[in-house]
Amino acid sequence: MQLLHVINSMSPLSGGTSQAIRNIIPNLESLNVKNDVVCLDAAGQDYGVRDNFNIYKIGKGKTSYQYSPVLVDWFQKKLQYYDVVVVHGIWQYANYGMYKAIKKIKKSQAKLPKVIIMPHGMLDPYFQKATDRKWKALRNEIVWRLTEKKAINAADAVFFTCEEELNLARTTFRGYKPKLAINVGIGIPNPPEETAEMRAAFKQLSPSVPNNYWLFLSRIHPKKGIDLLIAAYNNLCLKTRNIPDLVIAGPANSAYAEEMIAMARDNSKIHFIGMLSGKAKWGAFYGCQAYLLPSHQENFGIAIVEAMACKKPVLITKNINIWREIKADNCGWVLEELTVTAVEQQLQEIAALPVAKLKQKGVQAKQTFEDKFNVRNQSKIFVSTLNNIIKA
Incomplete structure (x- = not known):
């Protein structure tokens, strides 16, 4: 052909x-x-x-x-x-x-x-x-x-x-x-197999990030719902101490990115680390507990599926068009509403899950990738x- x-x-x-x-x-x-x-x-x-x-x-x-x-x-x-x-x-x-x-x-x-x-x-x-x-x-x-x-x-x-x-x-x-x-x-x-070099490359760019973190990796743009994510995370930090840090990876050279950085300025658990690529990007995926993208609209979302391929559960919204596949396989969380309150409540539930449950969802995420997105x-x-x- x-x-x-x-x-x-x-x-x-x-x-x-x-x-x-x-x-x-x-x-x-x-x-x-x-x-x-x-x-x-x-x-x-x-x-x-x-x-x-x-x-x-x-x-x-x-x-x-x-x-x-x-x-x-x-x-x-x-x-x-x-x-x-x-x-x-x-x-x-x-x-x-x-x-x-x-x-x-x-x-x-x-x-x-x-x-x-x-x-x-x-x-x-x-x-x-x-x-x-x-x-x-x-x-x-x-x-x-x-x-x-x-x-x-x-x-x-x-x-x-x-x-x-x-x-x-x-x-x-x-x-x-x-x-x-x-x-x-x-x-x-398929993503490259995890290596120590990947973790090292990520750590070199983000030395202040602890091993326990959630990851947002995307453009820093109003469509991505990052303002809701930061507001919800800030609220949750006031109520709960032992939650993962929040890593925000994406180009920060825009006026909107500067607004988001200002929103997070008083929270030392939020880390803006700029755009990631290569080994550092894969190190970020493999090292996170969950991937978060509360977007107002995505058709597919390559980064979502990359996270799933790295055995990570994903938090998305019904505005992301692959939500049905993720919900059906129980390999993440799908927000019915896109509000600060809804995001905060879902983050609180994720934070309360035992590590074994998170890993189980991650294994299913990998299987969903193989079955539907490879x-x-x-x-x-x-x-x-x-x-x-x-x-x-």
Whole structure:
């Protein structure tokens, strides 16, 4: 099978979708799927990582929408060589450009690939309802009516990363009528095995952190619920002494991060340690008692699943789209409400659990990762689903 991935940017700084592509391609290759990627990055852009697959960088489009007639021309010349095209993400021109190219190719009776669209959470109603996104929500409504609705409804299938994402997508916009909507899942690779070097690397960056701690590792952003977490933790510290410290790992070079640091200033049990990567990141995961992310919205949450893969139970919310899988397997805690009180009560319950119970939840978290979020297994489902669509 010849597969083309279409994405706006493959820069690691562009977010989790580019990493999802990097995660899945080696596993697809092992299943006899040949992969190429086309994106709107500059031809000479250096990502700082080595990729063992072909990336066509055709240059940036115009405006933030990335309007690019060059991309449509590229599609018209190249699509005949692929069996399947997967467009990753929506709300930018690549999706509508594919729609336009397919319409033009149909007129020439040339070979057409099957077209799959993966929104990667971008059809979540949260983005239309969040109070700080009114302008963007209006823009999306306009773009939906003009272009995205046509592209999505014309595609051979829309792929989702979990059941909750699939269900939520039905509720966001009028006129959403895909030919097929399928949950194919998504996954990450196995983490590296724990080593003493990992713990040492983490300890070197955070010498004041004791061995007993909870971990928040993510962007320090209002969407992540970190203000609620800090407020709840501060409250709990006033009532209970013997609770784990709270480690907050994430880039702290923003005005919002400075606000969060100020919220925690009087609590010596809260540690802001900056962004972690490599051995220090894995050392943080392996060393924590539990991973905490009380987010207002996540489609998948790579860090959540990384923690699970390291045998750590996770505290999340019903606004994170993999909550059903975590709740069903009892490998963490799912907040029904996202309030300071709700977070505090849940933290208090976690603090009261015996270490043996925490470890038991952690073992189940690892099993859930293997069963539902391991990229090796999810790649097999992905390829099987593509084959069924090609044969249909």
